[in-house]
Amino acid sequence: DTAVSQTPKYLVTQMGNDKSIKCEQNLGHDTMYWYKQDSKKFLKIMFSYNNKELIINETVPNRFSPKSPDKAHLNLHINSLELGDSAVYFCASSQPHGAGVTDTQYFGPGTRLTVL
Amino acid sequence: GEDVEQSLFLSVREGDSSVINCTYTDSSSTYLYWYKQEPGAGLQLLTYIFSNMDMKQDQRLTVLLNKKDKHLSLRIADTQTGDSAIDFCAEREMDSSYKLIFGSGTRLLVRP
Numbered sequence: 001d002t003a004v005s006q007t008p009k010y011l012v013t014q015m016g017n018d019k020s021i022k023c024e025q026n027l028g029h030d031t032m033y034w035y036k037q038d039s040k041k042f043l044k045i046m047f048s049y050n051n052k053e054l055i056i057n058e059t060v061p062n063r064f065s066p067k068s069p070d071k072a073h074l075n076l077h078i079n080s081l082e083l084g085d086s087a088v089y090f091c092a093s094s095q096p097h098g099a100g101v102t103d104t105q106y107f108g109p110g111t112r113l114t115v116l
Numbered sequence: 117g118e119d120v121e122q123s124l125f126l127s128v129r130e131g132d133s134s135v136i137n138c139t140y141t142d143s144s145s146t147y148l149y150w151y152k153q154e155p156g157a158g159l160q161l162l163t164y165i166f167s168n169m170d171m172k173q174d175q176r177l178t179v180l181l182n183k184k185d186k187h188l189s190l191r192i193a194d195t196q197t198g199d200s201a202i203d204f205c206a207e208r209e210m211d212s213s214y215k216l217i218f219g220s221g222t223r224l225l226v227r228p
Binding site: 004031033040041042043044045048050055056058090092094096103104105106107108109110 | 149151153157158159160161164202204208214215216217218220221
């Protein structure tokens, strides 16, 4: 009954490879996000989708391409991996509400990507 | 631009109170959150406060918000070893993007 799940949990790969991380939420939320956490634990938003439409793209390199086949899934594909892509990637979801009601984001367990 | 700052480290003895501080720059923030991250795990929501409130209490957690100074604090009463984690404050942007801007996290160490 996991709310937000990600696969894989660990990903080790060589520079230049292409890889994908998958995210699924069973909370019925309309909005999903990808965050990147670097080695110093700093968390930064990368993308956000609302009902399969991109609403945030935070100056992430073109090598990163999110794909949302339906509102319960948001996958992250990374082309030509670089050493600096090594990080923990977190998926999250929320349900936007009107004024005065919080739209808490629920996070997945993270995917630790190591590029060698 | 938007910026959220926290002290990096706090060490307390078990049973004492912990106070973690956070400052933010975006005065239009609607909600402010505290998340907890245990080693190797994702982020877990601890509590949140709406920007029109000064204080919120949730069991052992008390959040204080000073909008004038853009200062947010989290007090944990009777801190337990299980509270050891990195605690992040985050502000939610006023715009329609719903994105969270996170602080750098405060590593809370609870000594037995």
